Amino acid sequence: MRFSTVFVLGVQISSIVALPAHSVKRSQVITVSYPVLSRNVGGSSIEAQAKRSKEAKEGVAAVGKAEEAKAEAGKEQVVAEPAKVEAGKAAGGEAAAGEAAAGEGEEEKLAGEKELVGAFGTAVALEGGDIKQDTLFTKSAIGAFEFEFQSKAADELTVNENKTPAAPPAGFVAVEPSSFQVALGVSKGAGLTLSKIDYVFDGTNAALAAMDLTQAKVGKLCADTGSFVIEETLGELEFEVEENEVTLNLNKAVTAEGEWGIFLPAAAAGVAAGGAAGGEAAADGAKKNETVVAKPAEKPAANPAAGEAAGGNAELASSLQDLVDQLRSGRASVPGFVAPAKR
Numbered sequence: 001m002r003f004s005t006v007f008v009l010g011v012q013i014s015s016i017v018a019l020p021a022h023s024v025k026r027s028q029v030i031t032v033s034y035p036v037l038s039r040n041v042g043g044s045s046i047e048a049q050a051k052r053s054k055e056a057k058e059g060v061a062a063v064g065k066a067e068e069a070k071a072e073a074g075k076e077q078v079v080a081e082p083a084k085v086e087a088g089k090a091a092g093g094e095a096a097a098g099e100a101a102a103g104e105g106e107e108e109k110l111a112g113e114k115e116l117v118g119a120f121g122t123a124v125a126l127e128g129g130d131i132k133q134d135t136l137f138t139k140s141a142i143g144a145f146e147f148e149f150q151s152k153a154a155d156e157l158t159v160n161e162n163k164t165p166a167a168p169p170a171g172f173v174a175v176e177p178s179s180f181q182v183a184l185g186v187s188k189g190a191g192l193t194l195s196k197i198d199y200v201f202d203g204t205n206a207a208l209a210a211m212d213l214t215q216a217k218v219g220k221l222c223a224d225t226g227s228f229v230i231e232e233t234l235g236e237l238e239f240e241v242e243e244n245e246v247t248l249n250l251n252k253a254v255t256a257e258g259e260w261g262i263f264l265p266a267a268a269a270g271v272a273a274g275g276a277a278g279g280e281a282a283a284d285g286a287k288k289n290e291t292v293v294a295k296p297a298e299k300p301a302a303n304p305a306a307g308e309a310a311g312g313n314a315e316l317a318s319s320l321q322d323l324v325d326q327l328r329s330g331r332a333s334v335p336g337f338v339a340p341a342k343r
Contacts, residue, residue: 118147120161123185128154130193135159136200137180142208143201145180146245147256150194156185165261166221169228173269175208175216176262179228189257198247199262214239215268218248221259228261 116135118124124135132150137159147157165179176199182189189195197218201208216239219228235250250256 118157118159120159122158124157126151126155126157128152132194134198139202141177142205143176143199143262146198146200147182148194148196148198148247149192149256151187151192153186155187158183158185162259165259166227168261168263169219169230171266172217172219172230172263173266174261175211175213175264175269179221179259179261181259182257184257189255192256195250195256196247197250197256197260198245200243200245203244210270211264212268213244213246213264214241215265216246217263217265218246219261219263220254221261223258228263230263 113132113134114127116124116133118135118137120138126133126135126149128151130150130152132148134146134148135157136144136146138144138161140161145159145161147159149155149157160181160183162179162181163177165174165177168174182197199216199218201213201216217230218234218237219230220234221227222229233251234254235248237246237248239246246262
């Protein structure tokens with residue numbers, strides 16, 4: 001570098017440094033710059049802090065809102081629990097109400113039925129309005145006769161006991177010796193809503209112990225033939241074990257008025273048991289007869305001495321016959337000890 005150039009630069013620098021105004025401005029610039037720089041730095045920190053503070057506040061607010069949401073959910077759950085309890089109570093109440101209604105319905109049903117007591121030969125007043133009425137009559141030999149009635153119109157029932165009824169149908173026995181004559185003063189037994197012929201057996205009667213009462217039948221006396229008839233066309237037959245009762249629900253075409261009898265098949269009444277015993281006795285007798293027939297063939301062996309004697313006699317007769325033949329042919333002579341014939 002040239003010396004002149006260096007010298008010029010040095011003069012310029014010196015002049016600049018020596019100027020007071022420049023010094024003041026420079027100091028002002030320096031003095032002012034620091035606060036500006038400081039403010040900028042500080043401002044930047046404040047904004048960052050404000051942002052962080054805002055974020056923190058928002059986070060706190062979010063947490064607060066979450067807690068509030070949980071609290072509200074808890075309140076709703078607390079409110080919901082009583083609602084569930086109330087719903088359960090309501091359901092229980094409905095079930096109880098249903099049971100109560102069913103019980104009331106059963107009571108009403110039972111209340112709508114009537115049980116009456118009747119005597120043979122005495123009229124019994126029956127109500128209409130389709131009220132079911134069961135009339136149980138005086139006990140007879142092995143049980144009691146019962147008539148079930150239901151009709152829209154009122155009626156009058158009279159039952160007579162016939163102690164000398166017609167003979168039972170073939171193959172049956174009259175388990176109840178009497179028959180029962182039913183008379184209905186108004187309807188004559190036709191057009192009834194319900195009509196049943198029942199017989200309740202006496203479970204304490206020892207005579208029934210050997211009988212199969214579940215096979216009991218109800219028969220109606222045919223006015224034309226004068227004999228009892230047991231047919232499915234009469235109605236639906238049923239035996240109620242709990243009541244020890246046979247019941248015939250009459251068909252609509254069958255009139256309840258008439259004479260009714262209670263019968264058992266001969267086998268169910270124990271007659272078959274006697275027949276079986278007789279059959280066994282006959283079988284035993286047949287076996288005895290077979291034994292008796294076989295004995296004559298065994299008699300010769302039963303007396304061995306007689307058999308031997310009979311065998312000996314047969315052999316002796318055969319020997320004598322041989323001797324006679326030999327004498328005739330001259331092959332044998334009379335022994336000397338034989339006495340001579342008299343002259």
